[in-house]
Amino acid sequence: xxxxxxxxxxxxxxxxxxxxxxxxxxxxxxxxxxxxxxxxxxxxxxxxxxxxxxxxxxxxxxxxxxxxxxxxxxxxxxxxxxxxxxxxxxxxxxxxxxxxxxxxxxxxxxxxxxxxxxxxxxxxxxxxxxxxxxxxxxxxxxxxxxxxxxxxxxxxxxxxxxxxxxxxxxxxxxxxxxxxxxxxxxxxxxxxxxxxxxxxxxxxxxxxxxxxxxxxxxxxxxxxxxxxxxxxxxxxxxxxxxxxxxxxxxxxxxxxxxxxxxxxxxxxxxxxxxxxxxxxxxxxxxxxxxxxxxxxxxxxxxxxxxxxxxxxxxxxx
Numbered sequence: 582x583x584x585x586x587x588x589x590x591x592x593x594x595x596x597x598x599x600x601x602x603x604x605x606x607x608x609x610x611x612x613x614x615x616x617x618x619x620x621x622x623x624x625x626x627x628x629x630x631x632x633x634x635x636x637x638x639x640x641x642x643x644x645x646x647x648x649x650x651x652x653x654x655x656x657x658x659x660x661x662x663x664x665x666x667x668x669x670x671x672x673x674x675x676x677x678x679x680x681x682x683x684x685x686x687x688x689x690x691x692x693x694x695x696x697x698x699x700x701x702x703x704x705x706x707x708x709x710x711x712x713x714x715x716x717x718x719x720x721x722x723x724x725x726x727x728x729x730x731x732x733x734x735x736x737x738x739x740x741x742x743x744x745x746x747x748x749x750x751x752x753x754x755x756x757x758x759x760x761x762x763x764x765x766x767x768x769x770x771x772x773x774x775x776x777x778x779x780x781x782x783x784x785x786x787x788x789x790x791x792x793x794x795x796x797x798x799x800x801x802x803x804x805x806x807x808x809x810x811x812x813x814x815x816x817x818x819x820x821x822x823x824x825x826x827x828x829x830x831x832x833x834x835x836x837x838x839x840x841x842x843x844x845x846x847x848x849x850x851x852x853x854x855x856x857x858x859x860x861x862x863x864x865x866x867x868x869x870x871x872x873x874x875x876x877x878x879x880x881x882x883x884x885x886x887x888x889x890x891x892x893x894x895x896x897x898x
Contacts, residue, residue: 582608582630582651586638586682587658589613591756592696592748594623595800596655596807601628603808610648612638612658623755639678642685653811656682656695661721661762668720675724680731683743692742694810697818699749699796699862701726708796709865710747710818718857729818736816744810746803749822749864752884753800754891764797765829766885769836770892773843779833783847786860790847791830793860796822799884805876806869815872822864823878835885 583600587593588611600609608630615621615634633641635658660674679695686693699708700722707714712730717723729745736743752764769779781791788794798821806821830845837843850858879887 582610582648584610584612584638584648584651584654586612586635586654586656587696588629589615589620589624589632590657591623591753591759592751592800592803593655593657594620594627594755595753596657596804597624597627597629599801599804599808607652614658617758620758623758635678639681642681645685645688647689651689651691653692653694654682654686655807656693659696659725661698661759666720671720671724672727675721676728676731679728683732686743687739687741690741692744692811692814694742694744694746694807695728697729697745697747698722698725699747699820699822699864700859701729701747702859702862704857704859706861707865708820708822708863710820710868732818739816742810742814743816745818746806746810746821747819747864748803749796749798749820749862751798751800751803753888755800765832766836766888769833770889773836773840777842778844778846779836780846780848781829781833782850785850785855785858788860791833791845792828793858794826794828794863795859796824796826796862796864797832797881797884798822799879799887801887802876802878802884806874809874809876813873817868817872819869819872820864820866821869822862822866823880824864824866825878825880826861826863827881832881832885835882836889838882839886839889 585593585597588597610631611629612633701715701717702708703716703718705714717726752766756763756767772779784790803821
C-alpha cells in the first residue's frame with residue numbers, strides 16, 4: 582500500500598495517476614481535505630483503495646495505527662498559499678503535520694518522500710541545497726524551511742529513507758482548484774479565452790516587462806523525480822526543477838502560440854509583493870544529478886503545449 586497525502590491536490594493527484602500506471606496492482610490511499618469539494622475531479626479517474634480525511638489520518642498516525650504492508654508515504658499535503666500570513670495555521674498544517682508523519686514513518690521504517698519548496702531560498706540568486714543560501718521571506722517558505730532543518734537535525738539518526746523535494750514553479754493539469762495560486766499558464770489560458778489579452782507584471786528590480794525569470798517544471802517531470810527516488814532508496818533534500826530559467830514572456834508566448842492568437846498587456850507591479858517576490862529562480866541540479874537521476878525535463882514550449890493539449894483535447898494543433 583502507498584499513501585499519498587494531498588492526493589486530491591495538484592501534484593498529489595498527478596502522482597496518484599502515475600502510481601496507478603507504474604504499480605497497477607498497488608493499493609493507493611488518498612489523504613486530503615475535501616472542504617473544497619471541486620478537488621474530487623482531480624482523482625475521479627484514478628484507482629484508489631480508500632480515501633481518508635486529513636484530520637482522521639493524523640489522528641490514526643498519532644495513535645500509531647498499523648497500516649498493513651505500507652510501502653511508502655508521499656507527503657504532498659500542505660497549505661501552499663504563499664500570501665497566507667496566519668502563522669499558527671501554517672505551522673500546524675505544514676510543520677507539525679509533517680513531523681508527525683516523519684516520526685511515524687521512521688518508527689515503522691517506511692520510506693517518506695515529502696514536498697519542500699524552492700521558496701526556502703527567498704530572494705537569493707543561488708539555489709543550492711545549503712543553509713547559507715536559504716532565506717525564506719514569508720511564513721509559507723519558513724514552514725518548509727523549518728521542516729527541512731528539522732530533518733537535517735536528525736539525519737544522522739535516520740535508519741530508513743527520507744527525501745525532501747524542493748519544487749520550483751510547477752505547472753500542469755489538475756490545478757484549477759488552486760485559484761490565485763494556480764500557475765501563470767492556467768491564468769493565461771483563462772484570460773486569453775475571456776478577452777484575448779494576457780496580463781503580466783511590469784518589470785521590477787532591473788528586469789524588463791515580463792522578463793522576470795523562473796525555473797518552470799512540468800508536473801509530470803516533478804512526479805517522475807518522486808517515483809525515481811522511491812526506487813533508488815536514496816535519502817536527502819534535493820532541488821526539483823529543470824535547471825534552466827525562462828521568462829514569463831516566454832511562458833505566455835507558448836500559450837499564445839498554442840492558440841495562434843493573443844497579446845500581452847503589462848500591468849503595474851503590486852506594491853505588496855515588492856519585498857517578497859522572486860524575480861529569478863533556477864535550480865542547481867548538481868546534487869540531484871550526482872544522486873543518479875538522469876531524467877529529462879521539458880522546456881516551457883513543450884511543457885505548455887502538453888498541458889494545454891490535455892486541457893483542450895478537442896483542439897488540433
